[in-house]
Amino acid sequence: MKIMVCGKGGTGKSSLTVLVARALSKDHKVYVIDSDESNTLLPNILDAEPPKAIVEYLGGKGTIFEKGEVNITKALAKAGEGIRLDELPSEYSSSSPEGIRLLTIGKVREFGEGCACPFNFLLRTLLKNLNLINGEVVLVDTDAGIEHLGRGVEEGCDAVLAVADPTAESLELAKILEEHVVKMGKSFWLVVNKVTPDIGDIINRKAKEMGLEVLGTLRFDEKMFKSCLEGVRLEAEEGYKDVETILKRASLM
Numbered sequence: 538m539k540i541m542v543c544g545k546g547g548t549g550k551s552s553l554t555v556l557v558a559r560a561l562s563k564d565h566k567v568y569v570i571d572s573d574e575s576n577t578l579l580p581n582i583l584d585a586e587p588p589k590a591i592v593e594y595l596g597g598k599g600t601i602f603e604k605g606e607v608n609i610t611k612a613l614a615k616a617g618e619g620i621r622l623d624e625l626p627s628e629y630s631s632s633s634p635e636g637i638r639l640l641t642i643g644k645v646r647e648f649g650e651g652c653a654c655p656f657n658f659l660l661r662t663l664l665k666n667l668n669l670i671n672g673e674v675v676l677v678d679t680d681a682g683i684e685h686l687g688r689g690v691e692e693g694c695d696a697v698l699a700v701a702d703p704t705a706e707s708l709e710l711a712k713i714l715e716e717h718v719v720k721m722g723k724s725f726w727l728v729v730n731k732v733t734p735d736i737g738d739i740i741n742r743k744a745k746e747m748g749l750e751v752l753g754t755l756r757f758d759e760k761m762f763k764s765c766l767e768g769v770r771l772e773a774e775e776g777y778k779d780v781e782t783i784l785k786r787a788s789l790m
């Protein structure tokens with residue numbers, strides 16, 4: 538199962554990716570792919586070392602379009618078997634204490650380095666040509682917004698887990714995502730994050746007005762907030778319980 542975690546900036550995509558990965562890692566081999574070309578918090582909150590970027594394995598960002606899908610797949614896969622993430626050299630992934638493997642596509646670091654399009658192309662190619670076995674799960678923590686949608690990255694996944702926070706704007710973005718994702722024949726789940734007790738009803742009303750189905754909500758959890766502020770392993774009490782409930786509703790647990 539290949540799941541992309543998407544949504545507006547700052548809604549909690551990376552945090553939710555970590556909690557979902559932890560919950561699913563109890564019964565599955567879980568890979569997390571960091572596809573955010575600028576943010577660097579994910580390894581810290583997952584509690585894994587930052588691995589070398591896959592784009593470097595392929596010779597750098599500048600070579601990606603030139604290589605194209607066929608050559609990228611050839612470079613990453615054994616003949617005819619599709620891409621197995623565990624066959625990449627060890628420095629291109631790291632592990633959390635739970636055994637969750639972390640991989641990263643690449644980061645924009647230099648001024649004037651150009652756009653992130655090669656990263657999206659690489660991610661799309663990777664997802665489309667992955668060979669998953671024995672119920673393995675791949676979770677992709679995406680960058681903010683929907684640029685990846687414009688690049689067709691979602692074509693390679695099975696499902697999109699959209700994260701909204703309690704703002705009209707982020708629900709609107711989730712609606713756009715839903716329309717495209719459902720059209721592609723993929724599963725779509727929406728989670729509203731950072732919900733405080735007084736606003737549950739407003740969210741349900743807004744979502745209904747917009748024709749959005751909310752799979753579940755994730756409470757505002759002060760422990761989560763503090764661990765992201767410190768840049769350390771994500772601690773979550775209430776938040777983790779909410780994620781388990783959400784995953785059960787999506788029949789993922």
Ligand SMILES: Nc1ncnc2c1ncn2[C@@H]1O[C@H](COP(=O)(O)OP(=O)(O)OP(=O)(O)O)[C@@H](O)[C@H]1O
Nearest residue numbers: 546547548549550551552681756757758761762765
């Ligand atoms: N349930 C929650 N309770 C409290 N704080 C939360 C919760 N979820 C996320 N946060 C906080 O919201 C902020 C953004 O979270 P996170 O980095 O996971 O979002 P993101 O969508 O990945 O952001 P970006 O778009 O920048 O990648 C962080 O300060 C994080 O601690």
Ligand SMILES: [Mg+2]
Nearest residue numbers: 550551573576
């Ligand atoms: Mg993030």
